[in-house]
Amino acid sequence: MRRYVDLCVFLTDIENLDKMLAMAKHLGYHTVSLTLTNNNMADSKIIDEAKKIAIKNKLNIVFRYDINTENPKKLRETVRKIWRRYEIVSAYCISKKIARIAGKDSRINILTFPLDTSIKDIFNDAQCSLMKAKNQYLEIRYVEIAKNTDLERRYANLLRWVKIAYENKIPIIASSGASRPQTLRSPFEIASILTNSGLDIKSARDSISTIPMKLIEQGTLKTRGRLINKYVKVIKSPLCIG
Amino acid sequence: MHRLRKRYILFDIHYFSKPLDGKKIFSKICEMFKKIFGIIVYSSADLKLIEYDQNLHIGIVRISHKHVENLRLALALIKYIEDEEVLFHIHKVSGTLKSLRKDKNIMVR
Numbered sequence: 001m002r003r004y005v006d007l008c009v010f011l012t013d014i015e016n017l018d019k020m021l022a023m024a025k026h027l028g029y030h031t032v033s034l035t036l037t038n039n040n041m042a043d044s045k046i047i048d049e050a051k052k053i054a055i056k057n058k059l060n061i062v063f064r065y066d067i068n069t070e071n072p073k074k075l076r077e078t079v080r081k082i083w084r085r086y087e088i089v090s091a092y093c094i095s096k097k098i099a100r101i102a103g104k105d106s107r108i109n110i111l112t113f114p115l116d117t118s119i120k121d122i123f124n125d126a127q128c129s130l131m132k133a134k135n136q137y138l139e140i141r142y143v144e145i146a147k148n149t150d151l152e153r154r155y156a157n158l159l160r161w162v163k164i165a166y167e168n169k170i171p172i173i174a175s176s177g178a179s180r181p182q183t184l185r186s187p188f189e190i191a192s193i194l195t196n197s198g199l200d201i202k203s204a205r206d207s208i209s210t211i212p213m214k215l216i217e218q219g220t221l222k223t224r225g226r227l228i229n230k231y232v233k234v235i236k237s238p239l240c241i242g
Numbered sequence: 243m244h245r246l247r248k249r250y251i252l253f254d255i256h257y258f259s260k261p262l263d264g265k266k267i268f269s270k271i272c273e274m275f276k277k278i279f280g281i282i283v284y285s286s287a288d289l290k291l292i293e294y295d296q297n298l299h300i301g302i303v304r305i306s307h308k309h310v311e312n313l314r315l316a317l318a319l320i321k322y323i324e325d326e327e328v329l330f331h332i333h334k335v336s337g338t339l340k341s342l343r344k345d346k347n348i349m350v351r
Binding site: 027184186196 | 256258311315317318321327328330331332
Protein backbone atom coordinates (compact mmCIF):
# COMPACT_ATOMS: atom_id res chain seq x y z
CA MET A 1 0.00 0.00 0.00
CA ARG A 2 1.27 3.44 -0.91
CA ARG A 3 2.10 5.88 1.85
CA TYR A 4 1.56 9.42 0.70
CA VAL A 5 3.84 12.27 1.65
CA ASP A 6 3.32 16.01 1.44
CA LEU A 7 6.84 17.30 1.32
CA CYS A 8 6.05 20.99 1.59
CA VAL A 9 3.70 22.31 4.26
CA PHE A 10 4.86 25.67 5.55
CA LEU A 11 5.03 26.04 9.30
CA THR A 12 3.65 29.56 9.68
CA ASP A 13 1.90 29.59 13.03
CA ILE A 14 1.44 26.92 15.62
CA GLU A 15 -2.29 27.66 16.16
CA ASN A 16 -3.05 26.79 12.54
CA LEU A 17 -0.91 23.67 12.61
CA ASP A 18 -3.41 21.46 14.43
CA LYS A 19 -6.10 22.14 11.81
CA MET A 20 -3.57 21.68 9.04
CA LEU A 21 -2.32 18.30 10.25
CA ALA A 22 -5.89 17.10 10.95
CA MET A 23 -6.82 18.03 7.38
CA ALA A 24 -3.69 16.33 6.00
CA LYS A 25 -4.64 13.16 7.85
CA HIS A 26 -8.21 13.39 6.52
CA LEU A 27 -6.93 13.79 2.96
CA GLY A 28 -4.92 10.58 3.27
CA TYR A 29 -1.36 11.62 4.01
CA HIS A 30 0.97 9.41 6.02
CA THR A 31 3.85 11.85 6.42
CA VAL A 32 4.06 15.62 6.25
CA SER A 33 7.18 17.68 5.95
CA LEU A 34 6.95 20.92 7.91
CA THR A 35 8.90 23.51 6.03
CA LEU A 36 10.76 26.41 7.53
CA THR A 37 12.22 29.26 5.52
CA ASN A 38 14.54 32.18 6.16
CA ASN A 39 11.47 34.25 6.99
CA ASN A 40 9.82 31.84 9.42
CA MET A 41 12.56 30.28 11.51
CA ALA A 42 11.10 28.24 14.35
CA ASP A 43 12.73 27.74 17.73
CA SER A 44 13.02 24.39 19.50
CA LYS A 45 9.88 25.10 21.58
CA ILE A 46 7.72 25.40 18.45
CA ILE A 47 9.30 22.27 16.97
CA ASP A 48 8.49 20.29 20.15
CA GLU A 49 4.93 21.61 20.06
CA ALA A 50 4.63 20.58 16.39
CA LYS A 51 5.79 17.06 17.27
CA LYS A 52 3.11 16.80 19.98
CA ILE A 53 0.39 17.93 17.55
CA ALA A 54 1.59 15.39 14.97
CA ILE A 55 1.43 12.56 17.51
CA LYS A 56 -2.10 13.66 18.45
CA ASN A 57 -3.13 13.51 14.77
CA LYS A 58 -1.31 10.18 14.20
CA LEU A 59 0.82 11.64 11.46
CA ASN A 60 4.57 11.38 10.87
CA ILE A 61 6.42 14.63 10.47
CA VAL A 62 9.86 15.62 9.30
CA PHE A 63 11.40 19.07 9.15
CA ARG A 64 12.63 20.76 6.04
CA TYR A 65 14.46 24.01 5.50
CA ASP A 66 13.74 25.96 2.34
CA ILE A 67 16.39 28.52 1.44
CA ASN A 68 14.92 31.45 -0.41
CA THR A 69 17.58 34.00 -1.22
CA GLU A 70 19.04 35.91 -4.15
CA ASN A 71 22.49 36.10 -2.62
CA PRO A 72 24.80 33.14 -3.47
CA LYS A 73 27.02 33.84 -0.45
CA LYS A 74 24.02 33.73 1.90
CA LEU A 75 22.89 30.48 0.27
CA ARG A 76 26.22 28.79 1.00
CA GLU A 77 26.34 30.14 4.55
CA THR A 78 22.80 28.98 5.31
CA VAL A 79 23.43 25.49 3.91
CA ARG A 80 26.57 25.15 6.03
CA LYS A 81 24.66 26.16 9.16
CA ILE A 82 21.54 24.06 8.79
CA TRP A 83 22.17 20.94 6.72
CA ARG A 84 22.81 18.57 9.65
CA ARG A 85 19.84 19.90 11.62
CA TYR A 86 17.05 19.30 9.11
CA GLU A 87 16.10 16.08 7.33
CA ILE A 88 15.58 17.87 4.05
CA VAL A 89 17.24 20.99 2.67
CA SER A 90 15.82 22.68 -0.39
CA ALA A 91 16.48 25.82 -2.38
CA TYR A 92 14.00 28.08 -4.12
CA CYS A 93 15.88 29.17 -7.22
CA ILE A 94 14.81 32.69 -8.07
CA SER A 95 17.67 33.29 -10.49
CA LYS A 96 19.79 31.23 -12.82
CA LYS A 97 22.89 31.94 -10.74
CA ILE A 98 21.27 30.57 -7.58
CA ALA A 99 20.01 27.54 -9.53
CA ARG A 100 23.49 26.67 -10.80
CA ILE A 101 25.13 27.15 -7.40
CA ALA A 102 22.45 25.10 -5.63
CA GLY A 103 22.75 22.44 -8.34
CA LYS A 104 26.42 21.99 -7.53
CA ASP A 105 25.83 21.52 -3.79
CA SER A 106 25.15 17.92 -2.75
CA ARG A 107 23.88 19.07 0.67
CA ILE A 108 20.80 20.55 -1.01
CA ASN A 109 18.26 17.81 -1.74
CA ILE A 110 15.51 19.58 -3.63
CA LEU A 111 15.40 22.45 -6.09
CA THR A 112 12.22 24.42 -6.70
CA PHE A 113 11.79 26.92 -9.50
CA PRO A 114 9.17 29.68 -9.65
CA LEU A 115 6.66 28.61 -12.30
CA ASP A 116 5.88 32.18 -13.35
CA THR A 117 9.50 32.96 -14.17
CA SER A 118 10.39 34.56 -17.48
CA ILE A 119 14.09 33.66 -17.15
CA LYS A 120 15.05 31.60 -20.15
CA ASP A 121 16.72 28.22 -19.50
CA ILE A 122 16.56 28.41 -15.70
CA PHE A 123 15.77 24.69 -15.79
CA ASN A 124 17.38 23.03 -18.80
CA ASP A 125 19.59 20.06 -19.71
CA ALA A 126 22.68 21.71 -18.18
CA GLN A 127 20.88 22.25 -14.89
CA CYS A 128 19.66 18.65 -15.03
CA SER A 129 23.17 17.27 -15.44
CA LEU A 130 24.28 19.23 -12.35
CA MET A 131 21.29 17.97 -10.39
CA LYS A 132 21.77 14.39 -11.51
CA ALA A 133 25.40 14.41 -10.40
CA LYS A 134 24.35 15.55 -6.92
CA ASN A 135 21.26 13.32 -6.60
CA GLN A 136 18.87 16.25 -6.39
CA TYR A 137 15.14 16.30 -6.96
CA LEU A 138 12.87 18.72 -8.80
CA GLU A 139 9.82 19.89 -6.88
CA ILE A 140 6.50 21.03 -8.34
CA ARG A 141 4.21 22.85 -5.91
CA TYR A 142 0.45 22.91 -6.22
CA VAL A 143 0.14 26.48 -4.85
CA GLU A 144 2.33 27.78 -7.65
CA ILE A 145 -0.02 26.31 -10.26
CA ALA A 146 -3.19 27.38 -8.49
CA LYS A 147 -2.32 31.08 -8.58
CA ASN A 148 -4.64 32.86 -10.95
CA THR A 149 -2.11 35.17 -12.58
CA ASP A 150 -0.03 34.32 -15.65
CA LEU A 151 -1.70 30.93 -16.14
CA GLU A 152 -0.34 30.40 -19.66
CA ARG A 153 3.25 30.96 -18.61
CA ARG A 154 2.87 28.72 -15.55
CA TYR A 155 1.49 25.83 -17.61
CA ALA A 156 4.04 26.32 -20.39
CA ASN A 157 6.90 26.17 -17.85
CA LEU A 158 5.32 23.21 -16.05
CA LEU A 159 4.93 21.14 -19.23
CA ARG A 160 8.43 21.97 -20.43
CA TRP A 161 10.13 21.27 -17.08
CA VAL A 162 8.34 17.98 -16.50
CA LYS A 163 9.40 16.86 -19.99
CA ILE A 164 13.04 17.92 -19.43
CA ALA A 165 13.18 16.26 -15.99
CA TYR A 166 11.64 13.05 -17.33
CA GLU A 167 14.06 12.88 -20.27
CA ASN A 168 17.05 13.52 -18.00
CA LYS A 169 15.78 11.07 -15.36
CA ILE A 170 15.59 13.69 -12.61
CA PRO A 171 13.13 12.46 -9.95
CA ILE A 172 10.12 14.74 -9.63
CA ILE A 173 8.39 15.45 -6.33
CA ALA A 174 4.92 16.95 -6.19
CA SER A 175 3.78 18.74 -3.06
CA SER A 176 1.10 21.15 -1.97
CA GLY A 177 3.21 24.05 -0.68
CA ALA A 178 0.34 24.89 1.64
CA SER A 179 0.57 27.43 4.42
CA ARG A 180 -3.11 27.17 5.46
CA PRO A 181 -5.47 24.15 5.71
CA GLN A 182 -7.55 25.56 2.82
CA THR A 183 -4.65 25.26 0.40
CA LEU A 184 -3.95 21.59 1.12
CA ARG A 185 -5.02 19.11 -1.56
CA SER A 186 -5.31 15.33 -1.51
CA PRO A 187 -2.42 13.28 -2.95
CA PHE A 188 -4.41 12.10 -5.99
CA GLU A 189 -5.33 15.66 -6.92
CA ILE A 190 -1.71 16.71 -6.65
CA ALA A 191 -0.64 13.72 -8.77
CA SER A 192 -3.20 14.75 -11.39
CA ILE A 193 -1.13 17.90 -12.03
CA LEU A 194 1.70 15.66 -13.21
CA THR A 195 -0.50 13.23 -15.15
CA ASN A 196 -1.89 16.21 -17.05
CA SER A 197 1.67 17.38 -17.70
CA GLY A 198 2.59 14.21 -19.55
CA LEU A 199 3.68 11.73 -16.86
CA ASP A 200 1.99 8.35 -16.59
CA ILE A 201 -0.22 7.68 -13.56
CA LYS A 202 2.29 5.37 -11.85
CA SER A 203 5.18 7.87 -12.06
CA ALA A 204 2.89 10.70 -10.94
CA ARG A 205 1.79 8.74 -7.86
CA ASP A 206 5.39 7.74 -7.14
CA SER A 207 6.24 11.43 -7.01
CA ILE A 208 4.06 11.91 -3.93
CA SER A 209 4.78 8.57 -2.28
CA THR A 210 7.88 6.45 -2.88
CA ILE A 211 10.23 9.16 -4.17
CA PRO A 212 9.77 11.59 -1.24
CA MET A 213 9.75 8.68 1.21
CA LYS A 214 13.18 7.59 -0.03
CA LEU A 215 14.46 11.12 0.47
CA ILE A 216 13.04 11.24 4.00
CA GLU A 217 14.75 7.94 4.89
CA GLN A 218 18.09 9.35 3.72
CA GLY A 219 17.46 12.58 5.62
CA THR A 220 16.62 10.74 8.83
CA LEU A 221 19.90 8.83 8.62
CA LYS A 222 21.70 12.13 8.06
CA THR A 223 20.24 13.88 11.10
CA ARG A 224 20.99 10.86 13.28
CA GLY A 225 24.63 11.07 12.21
CA ARG A 226 24.50 7.74 10.39
CA LEU A 227 25.03 9.06 6.89
CA ILE A 228 28.48 10.51 6.26
CA ASN A 229 27.84 11.16 2.58
CA LYS A 230 25.86 9.48 -0.16
CA TYR A 231 28.36 6.58 -0.40
CA VAL A 232 29.35 6.19 3.28
CA LYS A 233 26.84 5.00 5.83
CA VAL A 234 27.53 4.02 9.48
CA ILE A 235 26.09 0.54 9.90
CA LYS A 236 27.53 -0.34 13.29
CA SER A 237 29.50 1.77 15.78
CA PRO A 238 32.87 0.35 16.94
CA LEU A 239 32.82 -1.39 20.33
CA CYS A 240 34.51 0.45 23.17
CA ILE A 241 36.94 -1.97 24.79
CA GLY A 242 38.91 -1.06 27.87
CA MET B 243 -22.13 1.94 -31.95
CA HIS B 244 -19.52 1.70 -29.20
CA ARG B 245 -21.01 2.49 -25.80
CA LEU B 246 -19.26 5.26 -23.85
CA ARG B 247 -17.82 4.10 -20.54
CA LYS B 248 -18.52 6.30 -17.56
CA ARG B 249 -17.10 6.81 -14.11
CA TYR B 250 -18.94 8.02 -11.04
CA ILE B 251 -16.98 10.14 -8.61
CA LEU B 252 -17.84 10.57 -4.95
CA PHE B 253 -16.52 13.83 -3.57
CA ASP B 254 -16.91 15.87 -0.46
CA ILE B 255 -16.39 19.58 -0.20
CA HIS B 256 -14.93 21.43 2.74
CA TYR B 257 -16.00 25.01 3.08
CA PHE B 258 -14.92 27.14 5.90
CA SER B 259 -17.98 29.26 6.76
CA LYS B 260 -21.31 29.14 4.84
CA PRO B 261 -22.82 26.07 3.08
CA LEU B 262 -23.10 26.12 -0.72
CA ASP B 263 -25.76 25.16 -3.22
CA GLY B 264 -25.17 22.07 -5.43
CA LYS B 265 -25.95 23.92 -8.67
CA LYS B 266 -23.40 26.61 -7.93
CA ILE B 267 -20.79 24.02 -7.11
CA PHE B 268 -21.43 22.13 -10.33
CA SER B 269 -21.39 25.29 -12.48
CA LYS B 270 -18.03 26.19 -10.94
CA ILE B 271 -16.68 22.69 -11.72
CA CYS B 272 -17.83 23.06 -15.35
CA GLU B 273 -16.36 26.56 -15.59
CA MET B 274 -12.97 25.40 -14.31
CA PHE B 275 -12.99 22.33 -16.56
CA LYS B 276 -13.69 24.52 -19.60
CA LYS B 277 -11.04 27.04 -18.56
CA ILE B 278 -8.32 24.42 -18.25
CA PHE B 279 -9.18 21.95 -21.03
CA GLY B 280 -11.36 23.91 -23.46
CA ILE B 281 -14.87 23.44 -24.80
CA ILE B 282 -14.07 20.43 -27.04
CA VAL B 283 -12.70 18.33 -24.20
CA TYR B 284 -15.51 19.53 -21.93
CA SER B 285 -18.19 18.42 -24.36
CA SER B 286 -16.58 15.01 -24.84
CA ALA B 287 -16.23 14.58 -21.05
CA ASP B 288 -20.02 14.34 -20.62
CA LEU B 289 -19.95 15.83 -17.13
CA LYS B 290 -23.12 15.57 -15.04
CA LEU B 291 -24.05 16.12 -11.40
CA ILE B 292 -25.89 13.02 -10.21
CA GLU B 293 -26.65 14.15 -6.67
CA TYR B 294 -25.49 16.54 -4.00
CA ASP B 295 -26.37 16.47 -0.34
CA GLN B 296 -26.19 19.98 1.06
CA ASN B 297 -26.33 18.85 4.68
CA LEU B 298 -23.54 16.31 4.40
CA HIS B 299 -21.78 18.26 1.59
CA ILE B 300 -21.16 15.04 -0.31
CA GLY B 301 -21.86 14.72 -4.02
CA ILE B 302 -21.58 12.40 -6.99
CA VAL B 303 -20.61 13.48 -10.50
CA ARG B 304 -20.49 11.41 -13.67
CA ILE B 305 -17.77 11.72 -16.29
CA SER B 306 -16.36 9.80 -19.23
CA HIS B 307 -13.68 7.30 -18.12
CA LYS B 308 -11.02 9.06 -20.19
CA HIS B 309 -11.37 12.32 -18.31
CA VAL B 310 -11.19 11.28 -14.67
CA GLU B 311 -7.67 12.69 -14.20
CA ASN B 312 -8.75 15.92 -15.92
CA LEU B 313 -11.62 16.27 -13.48
CA ARG B 314 -9.26 15.68 -10.56
CA LEU B 315 -7.10 18.57 -11.77
CA ALA B 316 -10.11 20.84 -12.32
CA LEU B 317 -11.37 20.11 -8.79
CA ALA B 318 -7.91 20.69 -7.32
CA LEU B 319 -7.68 24.09 -8.97
CA ILE B 320 -10.99 25.37 -7.61
CA LYS B 321 -10.16 27.61 -4.69
CA TYR B 322 -13.21 29.81 -4.36
CA ILE B 323 -16.93 29.45 -4.97
CA GLU B 324 -18.73 32.76 -4.53
CA ASP B 325 -15.90 34.24 -2.43
CA GLU B 326 -16.02 31.19 -0.19
CA GLU B 327 -12.79 29.25 0.18
CA VAL B 328 -13.36 25.57 -0.63
CA LEU B 329 -11.46 22.30 -0.76
CA PHE B 330 -12.63 19.36 -2.85
CA HIS B 331 -11.70 15.84 -1.86
CA ILE B 332 -12.42 12.85 -4.08
CA HIS B 333 -13.21 9.79 -1.99
CA LYS B 334 -13.81 7.16 -4.60
CA VAL B 335 -14.05 6.62 -8.32
CA SER B 336 -16.33 3.80 -9.43
CA GLY B 337 -17.93 2.36 -12.54
CA THR B 338 -21.31 1.84 -10.89
CA LEU B 339 -23.54 4.04 -8.81
CA LYS B 340 -24.49 1.13 -6.56
CA SER B 341 -21.03 0.62 -5.10
CA LEU B 342 -20.49 4.35 -4.76
CA ARG B 343 -23.74 4.78 -2.80
CA LYS B 344 -22.66 1.92 -0.53
CA ASP B 345 -19.43 3.82 0.17
CA LYS B 346 -21.37 7.03 0.71
CA ASN B 347 -23.52 5.33 3.33
CA ILE B 348 -20.40 4.06 5.11
CA MET B 349 -18.98 7.60 5.04
CA VAL B 350 -22.15 9.05 6.49
CA ARG B 351 -22.19 6.52 9.30
